[in-house]
Amino acid sequence: MSIERKDEHDHDAWMEERDLTALESMYLSVLIWFDKRLRIVDYLELLEDLYYKVNMQMPKSHTEQYNLDNKFWYWYPLYALGSFSTIAYVVAAISGALLGFYYAPAAAAADGTPSVAYESILFIMGDLNLGLFLRSLHRWSAQIMVAAVFLHMLRVYFTGAYKEPRELNWIIGIVLISLTMVFGYSGYLLPWSQLSFWAGQIGVEMSLSIPLIGEYVAQLLFGGFTPSQATLVRMYILHVFLLPFVVTTLIAIHIGIVWMQGIAEPH
Amino acid sequence: MTGDTPDEPTESATDRERVATDGGEDEVAADGTGIVPPDDETPTWSERKQRSQGLSRLTYEYFERSRREDQDLRQQSSYVERDVLAFPTWPHELVRNLALTSFFIGMILLLSAAVPPHLPGPADSGSTPAVILPDWYLYWSFGLLKLGPLNPDLSLLGGQKLMADRTYGVLANLVVVGAIAVVPFLNKGSARRPVEQPFWAGVGVMGVVFAFTIAVLSVKNLVPMDSHLLFDLTFLAPIVCGIIAYSVLRAMREGYMFDLNRRYYRLRPPK
Numbered sequence: 283m284s285i286e287r288k289d290e291h292d293h294d295a296w297m298e299e300r301d302l303t304a305l306e307s308m309y310l311s312v313l314i315w316f317d318k319r320l321r322i323v324d325y326l327e328l329l330e331d332l333y334y335k336v337n338m339q340m341p342k343s344h345t346e347q348y349n350l351d352n353k354f355w356y357w358y359p360l361y362a363l364g365s366f367s368t369i370a371y372v373v374a375a376i377s378g379a380l381l382g383f384y385y386a387p388a389a390a391a392a393d394g395t396p397s398v399a400y401e402s403i404l405f406i407m408g409d410l411n412l413g414l415f416l417r418s419l420h421r422w423s424a425q426i427m428v429a430a431v432f433l434h435m436l437r438v439y440f441t442g443a444y445k446e447p448r449e450l451n452w453i454i455g456i457v458l459i460s461l462t463m464v465f466g467y468s469g470y471l472l473p474w475s476q477l478s479f480w481a482g483q484i485g486v487e488m489s490l491s492i493p494l495i496g497e498y499v500a501q502l503l504f505g506g507f508t509p510s511q512a513t514l515v516r517m518y519i520l521h522v523f524l525l526p527f528v529v530t531t532l533i534a535i536h537i538g539i540v541w542m543q544g545i546a547e548p549h
Numbered sequence: 550m551t552g553d554t555p556d557e558p559t560e561s562a563t564d565r566e567r568v569a570t571d572g573g574e575d576e577v578a579a580d581g582t583g584i585v586p587p588d589d590e591t592p593t594w595s596e597r598k599q600r601s602q603g604l605s606r607l608t609y610e611y612f613e614r615s616r617r618e619d620q621d622l623r624q625q626s627s628y629v630e631r632d633v634l635a636f637p638t639w640p641h642e643l644v645r646n647l648a649l650t651s652f653f654i655g656m657i658l659l660l661s662a663a664v665p666p667h668l669p670g671p672a673d674s675g676s677t678p679a680v681i682l683p684d685w686y687l688y689w690s691f692g693l694l695k696l697g698p699l700n701p702d703l704s705l706l707g708g709q710k711l712m713a714d715r716t717y718g719v720l721a722n723l724v725v726v727g728a729i730a731v732v733p734f735l736n737k738g739s740a741r742r743p744v745e746q747p748f749w750a751g752v753g754v755m756g757v758v759f760a761f762t763i764a765v766l767s768v769k770n771l772v773p774m775d776s777h778l779l780f781d782l783t784f785l786a787p788i789v790c791g792i793i794a795y796s797v798l799r800a801m802r803e804g805y806m807f808d809l810n811r812r813y814y815r816l817r818p819p820k
Contacts, residue, residue, distance in 0.1 A: 479672035
């Protein structure tokens with residue numbers, strides 16, 4: 283009968299009797315430290331699941347399983363288009379964040395004099411170290427993302443991958459492709475060059491032609507009936523604040539659903 | 550022996566009642582926390598779920614049903630090999646993509662180093678540029694805005710148009726997007742290859758060709774051709790291409806399906 287409370291879970295004593303190596307004991311003490319605080323053991327099932335999934339035996343590939351004479355491999359790039367567009371999106375996000383350090387959506391005049399926005403693009407392209415490459419990278423990754431998204435949609439259509447359990451993801455995909463184009467459009471307006479201005483003009487006219495609510499839409503999206511400073515700032519906020527959150531969330535949902543349902547190989 | 554559940558509900562219920570009322574004198578938690586260690590009477594999590602009420606109970610019952618459904622399907626299955634309904638994303642698809650991915654990023658870097666973008670002059674509302682175009686991926690949408698000649702003028706309204714040409718163009722965009730959105734609700738089933746469904750493949754080819762022709766229409770001066778002829782070709786070419794694709798795939802189908810059946814449907818019969 284000792285006065286001290288007997289600790290049935292004396293992990294230190296247990297570790298000592300186990301005669302562990304330095305690495306093992308270090309690992310265990312870190313694990314115990316965290317487990318005492320976060321009770322990781324409650325989540326053990328999840329961890330085990332992940333662990334065994336990584337070590338899962340590869341099933342036969344589609345070609346092997348159905349004896350397709352290994353004539354299928356050249357379709358693989360088409361099955362990677364979705365991840366290509368995601369990767370291009372990530373590259374565009376990184377280069378865009380770097381460009382954002384130097385770009386200012388300000389003082390958009392439309393009288394042929396270079397605005398602050400235009401000047402900042404000139405600075406990035408002309409004076410900034412690696413600036414030309416940075417802008418080029420941003421533009422090309424955006425172009426490639428759009429191209430990959432279009433081709434991805436075609437691949438999904440022609441291999442029937444949109445069919446029955448995957449309708450929801452097809453519709454999310456349509457929303458995503460539309461938002462990608464809005465992304466591209468709003469970015470196209472940011473340099474406030476001649477083409478930006480007149481593309482903005484087309485956008486204003488498109489929204490004005492919507493019956494009943496056209497004028498409100500033009501006011502909301504473009505801040506007026508002709509491209510101006512308000513248009514530039516709205517497109518900037520759309521491009522760097524609103525769309526990134528929405529599109530990233532949707533991409534996560536899109537990929538999550540693919541993850542849950544698996545890739546639809548052609549049958 | 551009937552094989553029914555062997556538990557004695559009344560006895561165990563009274564048992565539990567007794568244990569609950571007498572305070573559990575053999576396991577007193579002296580530390581004052583009032584936490585009772587789990588014993589045989591403590592319900593397991595699945596028992597807790599079974600006893601719960603309302604929506605959670607319903608959810609539990611449904612999950613049990615679907616689990617049983619999966620189990621039954623698996624046992625009934627006469628498939629020779631493992632039934633791959635889909636290719637696993639992790640790790641198989643992601644591992645497969647990694648090599649392609651690194652090559653792909655390299656290509657982006659190379660392209661952007663080799664072909665820097667061009668910056669046109671600053672915005673000037675006074676001088677309209679000769680060519681006003683959005684980025685290439687919006688050409689199809691831009692072309693749909695130029696469908697004015699197709700806007701029906703109704704004789705009922707005395708030759709007036711029901712809506713303005715530009716409203717019609719914006720509506721055409723919505724119609725195209727909507728048509729794409731309803732495809733999975735019209736075309737169901739397990740067919741995956743274009744040859745299996747020549748009609749839908751033909752529709753797809755028509756759509757792709759139309760995207761190109763409408764883009765050419767939007768760039769007007771790209772093709773040196775009479776603009777009326779160009780306008781007609783914009784709508785005729787997709788239909789012709791769609792029909793060609795349909796008939797070619799239709800002709801291929803028999804031989805191809807023979808092959809498919811031989812290799813594939815023996816293992817995995819279609820629905």
